[in-house]
Amino acid sequence: MTDTFEPVIIGFTCNWCSYRAADMAGTARMKYPPNIRLIRLMCSGRLDPTFVLKAFAGGADAVLISGCHPGDCHYIEQNYKALRRYLLLRRTLEQLGIEPQRLKLLWASAAEGAIFASEITKLVEEIRTLGPLNWPTSNGYEKMFATPEEMVLEEAKA
């Protein structure tokens, strides 16, 4: 099972640095696994933890949050806000049984296409080893967010 498991990773990148890093990786024809789906935000500070939770609830195996390096934010210091939200969210997710490796924060500047590509490769490998998350609310698109089988009757054993 694990050799055929292809993780689904949702990546949130900021418009000014990390999305351009991905662009850079593309134009320079650097190879990285196709498991990541990037969503561009204007800033990593725009990242509402709801996006991350919705990704996990909808079937993502991992989520990447990527922004400008500390001090480089286009909006002065909103990436610090992203950092704080990430650190807090990671603690909450851990209590909900989502391993900390499944939520990654990556600073990547527009010139760091190579770093972006290699970090994604590393993340995909890490998640492949960790295995699928398969949150039960993600049971197929039509049934997404419907009440999953796992929530209904099963006899409890002490």
Add this chain to the structure above:
Amino acid sequence: MSKNGKPKFAMYWAASCGGCEIAVLNIHEKILDVDANFEVVFWPVAMDAKYKDVEAMPDESILLTLFNGAIRNEENEHLAHLLRRKSKLLVAFGSCACEGCIPALANLSNVNEIFSTVYSTISTDNPNGIIPQPRYAVPEGELHIPKLFPMVRTLDQVVPVDYFMPGCPPESHQIASVIDLVIQVLEGKAELPPSGSVIGAGHSTVCDDCPRKRGIKKITKFARIQDIEIDPEICLLEQGILCSGPATRNGCEAKCPSAGSPCIGCYGPAEGSVDYGARLMTAIASVIDSNDPVEIERILDGIPDPAGMFYRFNLAGSLLRGSKASWQR
């Protein structure tokens, strides 16, 4: 309509504490209006009635059912389906029915773990190791007790719900105003709000109703109310007290923060918010006054139980609905 021409009213408790029923009785003389305008046909806390009496009623014969409590076991689910069928208006009444509330914190643990904690740990005097069985034969016949579901669900995750009335419990003045509204609708003087709306609550956040002064929030240490001398004028969050006001729907007149105790979020997510915990995490993370990861982690250590803090009332109603432990086989 019943024989005496009055529309029928029902109230039921599923997985709940009974506080919602107290809140209804707490509307003082307004309760006489309920009696004057409705025939109470089913209300296990207040009167004797059997489930089979409800089953015998024609479908949609009850005008208004206030359903409080979350769906924890088979019996809760059966009654949710039954009352849905028999009622014209089904109201998810109180935080448990709307979003899971305290019973849904059980979604942080596996149901077997809950069972063994209750029946087999040192705090339970159970020398013969008796575990309740869903079916048990006695000389008089077979006894049934409802089975527990692995996860607690909200009412609207089980049956369609017409209105949501949040609060733990809903404030009495809000209940009174909702009852007034229904009576006015019956008299043709008002119209019902659109189906699916939240009733008996505000459309903003607790902060908007809070009388405390708000300034710039820069938190370097979270504290609990017993640890510090609280300024009676200033915003509690500004003083480092974890307050859920920024994410919580108003409607309670900010009773807790006015009394010097932080909002704990019983009125549920503010209008437009998809996931209560996410909204509160956003607010709390934004007020932390540090850009250094090590320092931020130290400040965050002041929140000993993040999942319990951010999803105290909302775990079943959240996007993830519980922890991996609760659904993993």
